[in-house]
Amino acid sequence: MHILVLNAGSSSLKWQLIAMPSGEVLTKGLAERIGEPGKGKIHFGDEIFEGSLPSHVEALKKLKDYLNRHSEWEVNAVGHRVVHGGNEFVEPVRITDRVKLKIKSLFGLAPLHNPPNLSGIAAAEKFFPGTPQVAVFDTAFHQSIPQSEHRYAIPEVFYKQGIRQYGFHGISHSYIAKKVAEITGRTSLKIISLHLGNGASATAVADGKSVAHSMGFGPLPGLIMGTRSGDVDPSVLLYWMEQGMTAGEISRVLNKESGLSALAGSNDMREVERLYETGDKNAVLAVEMYVKRIKKYIGAFTALMNGLDVLVFTAGVGEHSMLIRKKVCENSDYTGLFLDEEKNKNPERFKGIIHAERSRVQIMVIPTDEEREIASQTYDVLTKTG
Ligand code: ADP
Numbered sequence: 001m002h003i004l005v006l007n008a009g010s011s012s013l014k015w016q017l018i019a020m021p022s023g024e025v026l027t028k029g030l031a032e033r034i035g036e037p038g039k040g041k042i043h044f045g046d047e048i049f050e051g052s053l054p055s056h057v058e059a060l061k062k063l064k065d066y067l068n069r070h071s072e073w074e075v076n077a078v079g080h081r082v083v084h085g086g087n088e089f090v091e092p093v094r095i096t097d098r099v100k101l102k103i104k105s106l107f108g109l110a111p112l113h114n115p116p117n118l119s120g121i122a123a124a125e126k127f128f129p130g131t132p133q134v135a136v137f138d139t140a141f142h143q144s145i146p147q148s149e150h151r152y153a154i155p156e157v158f159y160k161q162g163i164r165q166y167g168f169h170g171i172s173h174s175y176i177a178k179k180v181a182e183i184t185g186r187t188s189l190k191i192i193s194l195h196l197g198n199g200a201s202a203t204a205v206a207d208g209k210s211v212a213h214s215m216g217f218g219p220l221p222g223l224i225m226g227t228r229s230g231d232v233d234p235s236v237l238l239y240w241m242e243q244g245m246t247a248g249e250i251s252r253v254l255n256k257e258s259g260l261s262a263l264a265g266s267n268d269m270r271e272v273e274r275l276y277e278t279g280d281k282n283a284v285l286a287v288e289m290y291v292k293r294i295k296k297y298i299g300a301f302t303a304l305m306n307g308l309d310v311l312v313f314t315a316g317v318g319e320h321s322m323l324i325r326k327k328v329c330e331n332s333d334y335t336g337l338f339l340d341e342e343k344n345k346n347p348e349r350f351k352g353i354i355h356a357e358r359s360r361v362q363i364m365v366i367p368t369d370e371e372r373e374i375a376s377q378t379y380d381v382l383t384k385t386g
Pocket of ligand 1: 197226265266317320
């Protein structure tokens with residue numbers, strides 16, 4: 001089955017055509033700057049289109065024309081990444097009119113993500129009529145987090161309105177949990193998955209299920225990110241509001257002007273590390289804060305799970321930053337966590353397994369593959385329900 005995986009952002013559309021169940025990627029590409037007159041760009045494998053892309057519909061039309069020129073790339077199903085599934089969606093679902101209405105009803109909870117996700121679905125229905133479509137939700141993996149953990153200690157009336165932790169990066173954390181099970185041959189494990197990309201989050205996974213997570217109602221809390229603040233006392237927001245800042249201004253500060261960018265002047269960990277090596281004070285502080293925040297979550301999640309078997313690093317920083325992995329694992333003998341410094345320098349040579357022999361906790365570097373996970377969940381939905 002050839003599954004076209006679509007990930008529609010506000011001004012971008014990423015895709016991969018994946019043969020399942022083998023997982024072979026047949027072709028992949030990216031449309032950028034959708035909605036900016038004359039600035040659109042699409043990469044189809046080696047081909048490039050430049051011109052206007054008024055909406056996701058035009059981008060997908062061009063993709064469809066490209067696929068039509070390659071008869072071997074027939075599309076049998078489409079799998080969509082949908083960021084917010086609210087309380088309704090605990091697993092991926094085949095898209096129907098009812099599902100689309102639900103995704104729309106969640107616009108308020110994910111105003112930046114669900115609208116383009118729904119546009120991607122509408123465009124795919126137009127160009128691939130009759131082809132089954134599946135929605136795979138970023139929040140769904142975290143629906144197993146118990147109420148004692150996902151609820152905020154605020155009046156129940158708000159909980160009933162949907163104010164609770166939802167969690168994000170679920171497609172990535174779910175992929176990591178399955179990979180760890182595959183590598184170790186065990187599902188009964190206590191795992192902490194650290195997804196450290198531009199956005200960053202930590203998830204505690206016990207027996208294959210998410211039981212605690214660092215993001216919340218939205219994707220702001222938890223770890224320090226490229227431009228997002230991570231945890232901030234809500235009193236700061238109240239203070240800002242009393243000072244006259246608008247919701248839009250506060251959102252801009254916390255989402256776009258904070259994190260590594262605010263501390264070290266760059267949201268790119270490669271640049272922060274370069275500055276760190278020169279002894280730049282701001283970069284040294286940024287790295288120290290970034291690492292401490294991760295350590296706090298490791299400690300908290302280890303306590304909640306009453307132990308830790310596997311610590312996983314994934315996404316851009318997790319997969320590539322030897323420095324961050326080293327510092328996160330330093331002085332952690334209380335959990336029995338010991339990194340092998342040589343293996344940490346070149347994880348690929350050691351199949352991503354980088355702990356020292358005496359370590360009670362296994363430490364792994366696993367490249368995440370959200371597209372593959374979407375294809376795999378789409379395949380499961382369609383083959384289970386026929
Ligand atoms: P996204 O969250 O946008 O999907 P990624 O998972 O690709 O992004 O992570 C992007 C981040 O990974 C970059 O901003 C950069 O900080 C970091 N990164 C990528 N390569 C390296 C590297 N070699 N060393 C340190 N950090 C890196």
